[in-house]
Amino acid sequence: MKPRERFSWYLLRCRRAGFLLCLISLSLLAIPACQNPFSPIKDLNQIPEVITVDGIKITMDCFLYRDLMPGIGPDGSGLIAVITLTAEDINSFPDYITADKLYVIYGEETWETSLADEIRPRDSVHLNQIELVARNGPKLPVETKVEVVVRVTIKGSGYRYIKALNQKIGAIW
Numbered sequence: 001m002k003p004r005e006r007f008s009w010y011l012l013r014c015r016r017a018g019f020l021l022c023l024i025s026l027s028l029l030a031i032p033a034c035q036n037p038f039s040p041i042k043d044l045n046q047i048p049e050v051i052t053v054d055g056i057k058i059t060m061d062c063f064l065y066r067d068l069m070p071g072i073g074p075d076g077s078g079l080i081a082v083i084t085l086t087a088e089d090i091n092s093f094p095d096y097i098t099a100d101k102l103y104v105i106y107g108e109e110t111w112e113t114s115l116a117d118e119i120r121p122r123d124s125v126h127l128n129q130i131e132l133v134a135r136n137g138p139k140l141p142v143e144t145k146v147e148v149v150v151r152v153t154i155k156g157s158g159y160r161y162i163k164a165l166n167q168k169i170g171a172i173w
Contacts, residue, residue, distance in 0.1 A: 047163040057088040065170040079137025101151035142171040
């Protein structure tokens with residue numbers, strides 16, 4: 001049944017079943033239409049490697065590694081991601097910009113997690129950078145190349161995505 005026919009059918013039913021039941025039914029029909037079809041994984045080719053927010057160019061660097069030091073366990077730690085966002089050509093990173101989600105794409109597999117441990121600024125020399133960390137990722141092989149997508153949040157304006165392609169997973173021995 002086409003959406004228009006379905007709507008007409010529900011209006012006819014409303015006359016019989018009562019207004020409240022009709023309202024609930026119509027709202028349930030609208031739920032799939034409200035979902036955002038954009039996916040940072042499926043739409044990777046649409047995500048830029050540099051974003052501009054209020055005229056400020058934001059770039060991203062990724063340091064991905066596994067801890068394979070003795071004492072960590074027989075097969076080492078899960079993936080650790082250190083993400084550095086840089087606000088180019090300004091003295092300090094804007095307070096209203098941060099990042100909250102990380103997606104690491106390895107073939108058909110995806111690790112989606114929250115970013116934590118925000119360090120703002122990264123250090124006293126890099127006032128225009130913030131650093132965020134994600135831990136306990138999958139135990140992907142060292143030297144593997146992955147794609148990284150980060151969701152950058154802009155207070156009062158929603159969010160944007162930024163990507164880094166062909167990122168190699170390193171190790172601490």
